[in-house]
Amino acid sequence: MSVPLSSSKQSTVFLLRLCLLKPQTSAIPYYPLHRHLSTEPNPPPQDEESLINEAVQLFQVLEDGNSSSTQLHQLLFSSSSPSSPGIFRQITRRLASSSQALEFFDYIRSNSPSRELTSLSFTFQAIFELASREPDPQNKLLELYRTSKERNIPLTVNGATLLVRCLGRAERVDEALAVVDELDPSLKNTHFYNVVVALLFRSGRIVKALNMLDEMLQPGADCPPNDITGDVVFAALSRREWCGRSISDKEIVGKKMIGLAWDVLHDVMKAGGTLEAASCNALLTGLGRDGDFERMNTLMTEMKEMDIQPNVVTFGILINHMCKSRRVDEALEVFEKMKGVSGLSVEPDVITYNTLIDGLCKVGRQEEGLTLMDQMRSENKCMPNTVTYNCLIDGFCKAGEIERAQELFDQMNKERVFPNVITLNTLVDGMCRHGRITSAVQFFDEMRSKGLKGNAVTFTTLIKAFCNVNNIDKAMELFSQMSKDGCSPDAIVYYTLISGLSQAGRMDDASSVVSMLKEAGFCLDIVCYNVLIGGFCRKNKLDKAYEMLKEMEQAGVKSDSVTYNTLISYLSKTGNFATAHRVMRMMIKDGLVPTVVTYGALIHAYCLNGKIEEAMKIFRDMSSSSKVPPNNVIYNILIDSLCKKNEVELALSLMEEMKAKGVSPNVTTYNAMLKGLRENNLLEKAFDLMDRMVEQACNPDYITMEVLTEWLPAVGETGKLKNFVQGYEVSVSTA
């Protein structure tokens, strides 16, 4: 039964479909729109049928030079000929080829100049249809499209649809979009929009696709979305990798998608449609991705009100997002609740457990994670899998308990839970981070011999580790090894290596890696440019740094505040203050705001150049304008410089100011201050600071200890030094 629905109902159908993860039969009758969109006209009545056949035959012989033109003319254009509106289109459809059809079209036009435009449009559509079934349809259609424009024949919606679909298939998206713009907006129908939106999503033009969808949803528009539209949007929504977009774009688009889905779901609710947990789960996932806890909560409440049973996935989403925001105890509460509250219990599955175990490990509660693994076995006969072990191994690695991690690795092997590349990478990373690079490489080799190969992540981890210990040669060796191992480097591998080389001052090597990166088809991003600019500056190669800036401009990569700060820091450190200030003005002109780092760079450089008054001036400036309040790095620079200039009183007053403004001192602050106090033998002040350090649990470092052990015993204050050290031992034992 096909009952025409009001447009609001039709959009409900769309909304409902949009919200369902799996297609389901809708409770609301669905009007088969496609029947109205079909390009097949109704079969002609019998008398017309014979007229059409006759005309087709006459036209074909006319081509051969016969003089049947009068006959044809009479058949088609005499006052007695029963020309129904679609008659020419019918004839055109039956001609042998699109080129013949075009001739026929011109024939009618020259014989019936008063022919109305719509009729001609439909006839031309028939030519498009013929061409689309012939060889090389894309070029033929484009050619015909040009012809139609030359002859001033407007497109029909189906003609346009055909063109868009055909061009889209040939990935000639821009040409397809030109067709879209060409079509009379009032002709656009649902089918047309569906084809266009699908094409836009497919070609990654998400924003444009969403705008199109908005057009469809406009109250006045006569093209309500149907289930196909829903399918198209859903396919796009679940496709996570929207390649080639920047993060901010992704966010905007994601928000718009979520917003659409949110409205959709609520329209369904208002319309009294039936919803399943799966629909809500899809939306919850999106909201979670957005970090929108508020609306997640609202939705959960609404689910309850509407008697929609949450399932294990629903709880999984909630638990996951609580864990991800480090609210593990709340996650555990939800976990307990799902198991047995108000009669309807939902059994946790291995994913639920893994999520929680990971959450616990990520906040350093890996022992509890281990307990939970035991619990899943015993309480739920739910066996741990590779992911379970990976989470726990990572937890113990991050805690520096590499042996425990290795024990878990052995245990999983014994239980025949097979390690995968993530297990490998997790252990390799853990070893590297805790100074066991050699073991990491050994383990990597061992696994490879057993058939577990590494991937780009493994190599990134090792390359970074070797760069960190300044073993650049080994890092480069690994980089060349990876291609030999049949593992192609991704952008992250290149970035890591470029950064390591730049940090090590090996700018020639860094440049050659940049060339390789480009050869591999990757691009430098802003961070990578900043890394390189910083590297060139440190090597005093300002010309190279400027080359990078030029290249950035050509590549359309905008400088950010880090870029400017890097330059300002270099310029001012080399005494080039005038240029530094000029660059700062450029920065502002460029729409960027000087940050605390910008001021820090200038202040530091003024201090280094002995211009402490200039430094103080900037410092007072930033304090008063207070848009950029000084942080402890700024104070540390000044305190250190003042102490070195023997202006200890001034330094002490800055420390008081820090206290008043709630900027916490750190070990660097205390070290600078204590050195200054030692120079002036201001013992009482030093004791005061030492007490403050203990109070604030600010751990002394080797510099602190050096200063104090050289100073206090020499002035007979060994007791104070002992107390100071003990203060930390006490706080360690109470912790």
Add this chain to the structure above:
DNA sequence: CTAGGGTTAG
């Protein structure tokens, strides 16, 4: 549900 990346002032 699990693994890897880089930058600027002390």
